[in-house]
Amino acid sequence: MTTQPVSARTITVEDYRELLAQRLRTDVTTGPDAADHAEFVFNLTRLLHRLTQDFEVLHRRRGWSWAGFRIMNVLWVLGAAELRDVARLSGASRAAVSSAMNPLERDGLVSRTRDAADRRLVRLQLTERGRSALRDAMREQADRERAWLSMLDRADQQRLSRLLARIADRKTPQGLKSNNDR
Secondary structure (H helix, E strand, O other): OOOOOOOOOOOOHHHHHHHHHHHHHHHOOOOOOHHHHHHHHHHHHHHHHHHHHHHHHHHHOOOOOHHHHHHHHHHHHHOEEEHHHHHHHHOOOHHHHHHHHHHHHHOOOEEEEEOOOOOOOEEEEEOHHHHHHHHHHHHHHHHHHHHHHOOOOHHHHHHHHHHHHHHHOOOOOOOOOOOOOO
16 A cells, blocks of 8 residues: 655644554554554653653753662662662663763762672762752652643552553563563
């Protein structure tokens, strides 16, 4: 089937979503639910990208990245942790955590110390300055989250959170390999 070109400059996201579903239903043999699955993943990916951009802007004002904020949050909850555990719990790679740590450490917000029992292990910990800065940032972050979710009532927010957690906490589907099974 040949489709007419669509002007990318004038198409809305809603129109694109519908065109994607139409093309999947007519041009690709992907199964009966493929269009619904593609729409779900498209919406989720788009939302994640928009949230990440918004939160990056919020935390860049402090000289942090969104990843840096998440790292500090993990350390605030745990007290101290190894880099690999911070990576796993923050949803980032070890390399991303290590990179995001540099400005946090430089600014005196986070410290790295060698484990006394095993010198190969490095433990990360918030400094007092980091805890204080994080408290302020957490208030701003909560305000942004509240603004993003304001169109959903509390019950819808809780249901959506539970559903997303079921997907996010699942191991990678069989037959695929991933480093993200944490």
